[in-house]
Amino acid sequence: MSGEGTATSTRQQRLQHNSAERRAQKKLDLRQSMLGAATALFERDGFEGFSLRQVAEAIGYSPTSIYLYFRDKEDLLHHVALEGFRSFGQDLQRAADQPGSARERLCAIGLAYLRFGLRRPLHYRLMFMVRGDWLGLPTPSGYDSVIDSFGVLEQAVQRGLDSGELRPGDLQVYTSLLWANVHGLVSLHLATPYFPAEVLEGLYLQHQEVIGRNLSP
Amino acid sequence: MSGEGTATSTRQQRLQHNSAERRAQKKLDLRQSMLGAATALFERDGFEGFSLRQVAEAIGYSPTSIYLYFRDKEDLLHHVALEGFRSFGQDLQRAADQPGSARERLCAIGLAYLRFGLRRPLHYRLMFMVRGDWLGLPTPSGYDSVIDSFGVLEQAVQRGLDSGELRPGDLQVYTSLLWANVHGLVSLHLATPYFPAEVLEGLYLQHQEVIGRNLSP
């Protein structure tokens, strides 16, 4: 009515474009809501109790609708874990960026590691005990900020070696020693009746002391 | 016919007794066969793939017959794990009984620990990663030979402290340090793509070296 041919055409195109964008956004929103419900239910029920049908019920959709947004149950849980890896990596990175001596930084990284395990036990179990194999998968698109957590520790060790604050030795050996120690503590705490939460940090600090005496030149 | 009253009576009693014994033995046999099938299937399929109905099928009984011999699936798997704990405890005890210095013995115990994890990965996962809470349960009757594995390590540390071979320090700290380290290595190997089997023993020995330098007086 109030526009010639070509103008009407472009307006129509723009409308179509906006409509498509709105639809795409709605899809993203729904996907995010599925992921949110999945995360909440996972944090309540853990890996064993986690159920696709309950996730669907929580968001008011049919069970099979989830398959339109995630490959399967495994894929959905994988994305739940990815949020954990992001948060975990940030915690470690923050500790690594703290000022102080190399040993202090390494100790702080381990402490951040341990506290993550205590704060989010179900996530930790999923990420490093039950489905640690996901660490071998390429990071899906949209999760680029997931930090290579092992790399953070490794770099902190490397810095200590470079600056001479750590006794010369194999980078991999030092890194794996620190990692195995803190993961051992956390996972034994989470999986067994040993090492209750109250003693865990104290135990860790004393371990650091024993190990650290030796890492010093 | 060929015996007076009292003799016949005792014979009958003996027959009844034998019959009851045979029945009791048959029950034990069947229970053992269930446990055997369960162990075999568990070692094939692991914790996640383990199914009561498949155990029943393997021994040619109906699914519900298992409930006549075990409380439920959890109870059956618990007894599968108990066999693992027995074997694990023996391995550790053997290493602890080896002659040598305290540090050598401690190193040998850890090596036995690590090799158990490599030799029976599914059992290790069940015992220490997935259902480590069973360690807090009282040992069921018939499994008295299950050795307190943590105690074996603890005693070896104590011996080293007593003899002056280890630098004076807290028993619990030393013990938990060694345990957390080797469990960390094994469980990260089993659960993640890091620490493949080929490097695991080497890594462990180098960790022992670093830690041991410090445990020495």
Next chain:
DNA sequence: TTGATTTACTTAACGCTGTAAAGTAAGCTG
């Protein structure tokens, strides 16, 4: 504006799971 097509989702169904309750056949007992 209308008819065809695509999109987004649901319903129905399959085969599997652990487990409780009811049924059954054999053996033992008085």
Next chain:
DNA sequence: CAGCTTACTTTACAGCGTTAAGTAAATCAA
């Protein structure tokens, strides 16, 4: 020989992940 116990099976239920078929609404071409 009747009655009870033992040992096991059959049936059934509620839940699970997942596939395939069906449906209603939105979009598009004319």
